[in-house]
Amino acid sequence: MICYRTTFNKVLFTLLLVLSFAPNNNVFAADGEALFKANCANCHKPDADYTGPALKGWSKRIPSPDWIYKWVANPAQMIASDAYAKALFEKWKPTVMTSFSSLKKDEVDAILKYVDDYTPPAAAQTATTGGEGGETDNSMIFGILTLVLALVAFILLQVNSNLRKLSDDKVGIHRGEPVPFYRNKAYLMAGILLLFAVGGYYVISAAIGLGRMKNYQPVQPIYYSHKVHAGTNQISCLYCHGSAQDSKHAGIPSVNVCMNCHKAIKEYKGDPIVREDGSAVNGTEEIQKLYAYAGWNADKKEYNPDNNNDGTPDGARPISWVKIHNLPDHVYFNHSQHIKVGQQQCQTCHGNIQEMPEVYQFAELSMGWCVNCHRESKVNFYDKKTGEGNKFYSIYEKFHNDIKNHKMDSVTVENIGGTECQKCHY
Ligand code: HEC
Ligand code: HEC
Ligand code: HEC
Ligand code: HEC
Numbered sequence: 472m473i474c475y476r477t478t479f480n481k482v483l484f485t486l487l488l489v490l491s492f493a494p495n496n497n498v499f500a501a502d503g504e505a506l507f508k509a510n511c512a513n514c515h516k517p518d519a520d521y522t523g524p525a526l527k528g529w530s531k532r533i534p535s536p537d538w539i540y541k542w543v544a545n546p547a548q549m550i551a552s553d554a555y556a557k558a559l560f561e562k563w564k565p566t567v568m569t570s571f572s573s574l575k576k577d578e579v580d581a582i583l584k585y586v587d588d589y590t591p592p593a594a595a596q597t598a599t600t601g602g603e604g605g606e607t608d609n610s611m612i613f614g615i616l617t618l619v620l621a622l623v624a625f626i627l628l629q630v631n632s633n634l635r636k637l638s639d640d641k642v643g644i645h646r647g648e649p650v651p652f653y654r655n656k657a658y659l660m661a662g663i664l665l666l667f668a669v670g671g672y673y674v675i676s677a678a679i680g681l682g683r684m685k686n687y688q689p690v691q692p693i694y695y696s697h698k699v700h701a702g703t704n705q706i707s708c709l710y711c712h713g714s715a716q717d718s719k720h721a722g723i724p725s726v727n728v729c730m731n732c733h734k735a736i737k738e739y740k741g742d743p744i745v746r747e748d749g750s751a752v753n754g755t756e757e758i759q760k761l762y763a764y765a766g767w768n769a770d771k772k773e774y775n776p777d778n779n780n781d782g783t784p785d786g787a788r789p790i791s792w793v794k795i796h797n798l799p800d801h802v803y804f805n806h807s808q809h810i811k812v813g814q815q816q817c818q819t820c821h822g823n824i825q826e827m828p829e830v831y832q833f834a835e836l837s838m839g840w841c842v843n844c845h846r847e848s849k850v851n852f853y854d855k856k857t858g859e860g861n862k863f864y865s866i867y868e869k870f871h872n873d874i875k876n877h878k879m880d881s882v883t884v885e886n887i888g889g890t891e892c893q894k895c896h897y
């Protein structure tokens with residue numbers, strides 16, 4: 472009996488020691504970097520202008536220390552009432568910063584501290600010999616600490632059992648030779664449990680990450696540049712992806728849409744385009760590829776004749792663009808709900824497409840990503856007094872009463888059920 476209890480105690484002791492020092496990055500309350508990445512990184516970079524201004528040095532620009540909390544909580548209201556905010560907006564319009572009324576003051580402080588302390592990754596890397604930044608360094612230290620402590624615990628336990636044997640021998644209690652540690656059930660058990668915990672953690676996180684394709688950037692059949700079209704030439708996203716407004720899918724334009732312009736635009740004369748590997752793209756050649764797909768004869772300025780009677784010019788075929796964004800089939804996502812009703816910008820979810828020569832997947836498209844935004848975004852709630860807002864929401868009596876009684880000042884997507892499983896899974 473006693474024997475079992477000591478075995479059990481040993482296991483518990485070792486496990487507790489090991490676990491209490493196991494790598495864990497979530498212990499810090501307000502983690503500026505994580506908060507910044509989750510909330511602000513879509514639009515801000517610490518040290519460069521992006522959709523919004525570079526944030527570094529913010530404290531020297533803002534009119535008063537309190538300004539920052541008011542701004543983050545409700546930019547739209549500040550733009551309407553505050554001169555500095557109005558000037559900012561004039562510079563960055565039409566984008567209005569999203570409001571983050573749920574962020575607490577210490578969280579805003581943590582974000583802005585992270586921003587001010589930010590050093591670009593390249594510099595950080597040379598300084599810390601290969602780490603990926605603070606977080607990885609911490610887990611390295613924790614990892615080493617864990618190992619050292621586990622070793623110390625192990626040695627102490629060995630010493631303890633040897634001493635006990637000595638003292639037992641002295642009083643004349645005879646015990647067998649101590650079991651060597653690699654056959655000691657307690658150690659084996661602790662080892663196996665640890666393997667399970669660590670292995671399980673990695674297996675689960677790898678399984679959840681399966682099929683996530685952030686930064687995916689396939690080679691497309693034609694080098695079609697969004698930077699040239701949506702950036703330099705300012706063609707509206709909706710010209711080509713118009714169904715984003717009123718259907719589930721944003722859709723990819725057909726060859727006809729391209730030909731509306733390219734019957735006339737035969738050559739590319741804009742700024743040189745270079746691939747990421749440094750090789751040059753010949754825009755004019757790429758336009759010729761488009762003509763081949765369209766069955767267009769650029770010399771005669773007409774479509775090829777339809778000799779085989781299939782209803783399209785001979786040689787014409789659809790362009791087989793490679794799909795980049797792809798949610799799993801068990802998720803329901805609808806563009807019109809977000810564009811027309813939710814009034815979200817394409818860039819919030821797809822990044823600055825108008826600056827991308829080749830499109831890549833900007834967001835993670837994970838469940839956490841969807842849900843986080845639903846927790847923070849407000850719906851265009853119907854205001855009974857002024858009659859403004861989405862009339863669909865006039866039926867939410869409870870929220871109207873709560874707003875009237877100042878129990879809440881805005882309604883988030885979460886409030887109307889945007890985090891219920893069946894809204895996204897069917
Ligand atoms: C949807 C894009 C977007 C997001 C998300 C966003 N911002 Fe902004 N931010 C802007 C834009 C655009 C401006 C410029 C003013 C304007 O047009 O509204 C701005 C301005 C600012 C300014 C003023 C900078 C200056 O030069 O004085 C601060 C500070 C700021 N944002 C902080 C934040 C913080 C903190 C977060 C995350 C909690 C955040 N922003 C998230 C777009 C965004
Ligand atoms: C002249 C037509 C045109 C315009 C304008 C245009 N796009 Fe596209 N877009 C395309 C074509 C063609 C593709 C498919 C090829 C590719 O992925 O590059 C595409 C692909 C995309 C994709 C990736 C689709 C996938 O496979 O997952 C996104 C996201 C996207 N566009 C967003 C935008 C946004 C945002 C804008 C406005 C800033 C815009 N597009 C403007 C034609 C256009
Ligand atoms: C609204 C007009 C318009 C539409 C629609 C349009 N383009 Fe263009 N395209 C342009 C302009 C303008 C240029 C730049 C010409 C220049 O700068 O010399 C261009 C340039 C190009 C180029 C050379 C530069 C590059 O991006 O590699 C290609 C290839 C091209 N277009 C393909 C397409 C394809 C494919 C489509 C259909 C998905 C399309 N275009 C739809 C106006 C259009
Ligand atoms: C709230 C986030 C969000 C916004 C805002 C958004 N998209 Fe998307 N977009 C997605 C997701 C998620 C997918 C993947 C959909 C899927 O796989 O079913 C996607 C897919 C696409 C595709 C690939 C074709 C398709 O329909 O699946 C295109 C093109 C596209 N988006 C263009 C746009 C354009 C243009 C806008 C702005 C008018 C826009 N998106 C706004 C999240 C968004």
Ligand code: HEC
Binds near residue numbers: 815845849851
């Ligand atoms: C940039 C912020 C943002 C992101 C990211 C986002 N959504 Fe939304 N979503 C909204 C907003 C805003 C609404 C509310 C529209 C309205 O006013 O009804 C909404 C509404 C919805 C609704 C309807 C909810 C209801 O109760 O009627 C569904 C379903 C939904 N989103 C699915 C998704 C899925 C799936 C993803 C991830 C692939 C996603 N959303 C990512 C902002 C976002």
Ligand code: HEC
Binds near residue numbers: 682683838841890
């Ligand atoms: C706002 C939309 C949204 C809501 C609400 C939502 N999910 Fe998801 N869920 C997603 C998306 C998007 C994915 C795909 C993630 C991926 O591919 O990595 C997903 C994936 C999953 C998966 C597969 C495992 C994984 O992470 O890929 C499970 C299980 C799941 N959701 C369960 C739930 C449950 C249970 C609820 C309710 C508590 C819920 N979801 C609510 C959007 C949502």
